[in-house]
Amino acid sequence: MSQPPARIIIAMGVSSSGKSTVGQSIARRLHVPFLDGDGYHPEANVEKMRAGTPLTDEDRWPWLERLALALHEAADRKDAAVGACSALKRSYRDFLTQKAGEPILFVYLDGSRDVIGERMARRSHEYMPTSLLDSQFATLEVPDPTTENVLIVPVTDSVEKITQTVTKSLTHLKSFKRWQ
Numbered sequence: 001m002s003q004p005p006a007r008i009i010i011a012m013g014v015s016s017s018g019k020s021t022v023g024q025s026i027a028r029r030l031h032v033p034f035l036d037g038d039g040y041h042p043e044a045n046v047e048k049m050r051a052g053t054p055l056t057d058e059d060r061w062p063w064l065e066r067l068a069l070a071l072h073e074a075a076d077r078k079d080a081a082v083g084a085c086s087a088l089k090r091s092y093r094d095f096l097t098q099k100a101g102e103p104i105l106f107v108y109l110d111g112s113r114d115v116i117g118e119r120m121a122r123r124s125h126e127y128m129p130t131s132l133l134d135s136q137f138a139t140l141e142v143p144d145p146t147t148e149n150v151l152i153v154p155v156t157d158s159v160e161k162i163t164q165t166v167t168k169s170l171t172h173l174k175s176f177k178r179w180q
Ligand SMILES: Nc1ncnc2c1ncn2[C@@H]1O[C@H](COP(=O)(O)OP(=O)(O)O)[C@@H](O)[C@H]1O
Pocket: 013, 014, 015, 016, 017, 018, 019, 020, 021, 022, 084, 119, 120, 122, 123, 155, 156, 157, 158, 159, 162
């Protein structure tokens, strides 16, 4: 689809696909705030995941709303903002966009169960158990670039390469021009 110029960028994908790493790198490059979705869950969601139970849609709506509003406020204050959020379903991405009240560019970190599972096994996370990865893949609705505002990048690219691919598409941002 033709891409509306977004000031909010969200790195999305299953757990351990690299959302926090890539999102932080893009935000650093643009000198704009980075908001990690992990920090916006109600405590009950965190406890549920810690116990190995996948979240439901009902668990996710309040989380998505809080994150969308925070990204909108951050973009207002600082020209643009970058987030990390699994945003696994099309309805979650539409909801985020609606709650933010402005276009969002999603960056989908595309990788196989094998590659991402290996990364997940190697990293440590405060509450997300590796047992939840299968449910993440089962829930995932891969974004469709013909109908969604999304850039698809392979997780096997280096973080630097992904950062460059994304920032190159953001020439409309004031913060991009400052960084240039
Ligand atoms: N492009 C990449 N290439 C290699 N390793 C990566 C890449 N992106 C992330 N990683 C590593 O994969 C693991 C999961 O990344 P993380 O950013 O925590 O994922 P998420 O936020 O999606 O759960 C981390 O150990 C991170 O260093």
